[in-house]
Amino acid sequence: MTLPDAQPRTRLHTRKFVYQCYLRDDGLWDIDGELSDVKDYPYMLHSGEIPPHEPVHNMHIRLTVDDSLTIKEIVARTAHAPFPDCMQTAGPMQAMVGVTIGPGWRKEIEQRIGGVKGCTHLRDLLSNAATAAYQSVSAHALHAHLNDRNSAMTQGERPHFLDKCMVWALDGPVVKEYEPHFYVSPSSEQGK
CATH class of the missing domain: 3.30.390 (Enolase-like; domain 1)
Known part of the structure; x- marks a missing residue:
């Protein structure tokens, strides 16, 4: 494009x-x-x-x-x-x-x-x-x-790119699918 x-x-x-x-x-x-x-x-x-x-x-x-x-x-x-x-x-x-x-x-x-x-x-x-x-x-x-097929996903330290772009928003579908342990549902964000 x-x-x-x-x-x-x-x-x-x-x-x-x-x-x-x-x-x-x-x-x-x-x-x-x-x-x-x-x-x-x-x-x-x-x-x-x-x-x-x-x-x-x-x-x-x-x-x-x-x-x-x-x-x-x-x-x-x-x-x-x-x-x-x-x-x-x-x-x-x-x-x-x-x-x-x-x-x-x-x-x-x-x-x-x-x-x-x-x-x-x-x-x-x-x-x-x-x-x-x-x-x-x-x-x-x-x-x-x-x-590395034997490696777990990034379950330890939060990757630097999370929440720095609209696609990697913590409450977004990409995080939910690829980094689910860092996912924050939109409803839990509103309760803050």
Whole structure:
């Protein structure tokens, strides 16, 4: 399914986020991310004109995390940016080493490298890397668990994704069918 046909229009800007996730031979995980901003017209900045289809921004990060999603290493590179000083913005990213991706992730980013302590675009890239990390590290663990025919369903600790999306609502049919021990009937919710 795609979006419906649009009204006549002219594309002016494309922003892309791409994340690739790798399980390393040493058991750690690499989350590689790239952000690019490209204009379809000559774009004037304080520092000069960027030709059409040339990146205004092109930035890369690599987060190395363990199974608990704690950042062990971080590398950031800026290939294209409006100002030469933007090339210096990778250093502050080191303040994120030791942080665990999870609840409060965006708040940690803001406290450690927010505002003038870091780069807006690298923060965007880092912020969205959390979802890629969950989709690789956590999803891989769940996949292995569900493929183990001798393993019970997730009866212990509540999975992080429950009650974070309308499909995984605790009182919904998906939880009732696939995670029934966490299911809460709508009538018991009203009694709270």
